[in-house]
Amino acid sequence: MGKTIAIANQKGGVGKTTTAINLAASLAVLEYKTLIIDADPQANATSGLGFDPREVENSIYECIIDDVNPSEVIVESNTPFLWLLPAHIDLVGAEIEMINLPNREKMMQKVIEKIKDDYDFIIIDCSPSLGLITVNALSAADSVLVPVQCEYFALEGLGKLLNTIKIVQSRLNPKLDIEGILLTMFDARLRLSRQVVEEVKTHFQQMVFNTIINRNTRLSEAPSFGETIIMHDATSTGAVNYLNLAREILQKNNLIKNNLEEDNIESGTQ
Numbered sequence: 001m002g003k004t005i006a007i008a009n010q011k012g013g014v015g016k017t018t019t020a021i022n023l024a025a026s027l028a029v030l031e032y033k034t035l036i037i038d039a040d041p042q043a044n045a046t047s048g049l050g051f052d053p054r055e056v057e058n059s060i061y062e063c064i065i066d067d068v069n070p071s072e073v074i075v076e077s078n079t080p081f082l083w084l085l086p087a088h089i090d091l092v093g094a095e096i097e098m099i100n101l102p103n104r105e106k107m108m109q110k111v112i113e114k115i116k117d118d119y120d121f122i123i124i125d126c127s128p129s130l131g132l133i134t135v136n137a138l139s140a141a142d143s144v145l146v147p148v149q150c151e152y153f154a155l156e157g158l159g160k161l162l163n164t165i166k167i168v169q170s171r172l173n174p175k176l177d178i179e180g181i182l183l184t185m186f187d188a189r190l191r192l193s194r195q196v197v198e199e200v201k202t203h204f205q206q207m208v209f210n211t212i213i214n215r216n217t218r219l220s221e222a223p224s225f226g227e228t229i230i231m232h233d234a235t236s237t238g239a240v241n242y243l244n245l246a247r248e249i250l251q252k253n254n255l256i257k258n259n260l261e262e263d264n265i266e267s268g269t270q
Contacts, residue, residue: 023249071118
């Protein structure tokens with residue numbers, strides 16, 4: 001049975017979709033069967049993997065609302081071992097349609113249960129909100145990974161997110177764990193970036209990943225080509241960072257295989 005990790009932060013622009021796509025691609029490159037579920041109406045994970053959301057016939061929306069079997073909706077990416085359950089703008093209306101449904105917080109869990117045994121990892125890219133779709137993702141996930149931008153307002157709203165996670169743990173999903181807090185968009189030239197790293201590590205200690213995602217031009221431009229950073233430029237700093245993050249998650253979950261016990265690549269860790 002695969003592990004489901006939700007990538008969540010109600011604050012926008014923190015590298016959530018970038019992390020979902022490239023963490024999933026890194027796990028896939030390490031030969032773990034990985035599925036990305038695009039649970040954001042903006043469908044950036046869908047377009048970031050080279051699919052046009054306007055041409056998507058069925059999506060996570062149909063799986064949740066119309067009970068379409070997800071195995072009929074999942075598409076194969078151009079990266080071996082990586083699949084996508086795409087999103088469409090229709091997902092905006094899903095929360096309204098779900099309001100009167102019984103067990104409305106568990107709709108995504110029902111979808112994932114049908115396919116969970118088919119993958120080693122399922123990565124859910126959540127929308128930048130704490131709405132019903134995100135609550136569904138947290139209810140369905142085994143753990144949540146929280147990207148935090150290395151900028152002034154880094155900790156703003158993080159307490160609210162962690163409180164929401166506690167509520168989900170107590171009322172909907174007792175097994176939900178915090179996979180870790182991931183520092184993103186780090187710029188070693190800026191004292192502010194270094195201060196944010198210090199502050200987050202002081203506050204959250206062992207919850208913070210050792211791997212830090214650096215600001216990287218190649219990482220930023222990859223989605224415009226519909227490619228993961230691994231496919232776009234496997235030698236870039238961004239690719240090294242996300243491969244290191246994948247290894248760190250594998251080590252944490254005691255899932256190392258294919259002789260990946262070696263230390264993280266030095267240039268990709270801080």
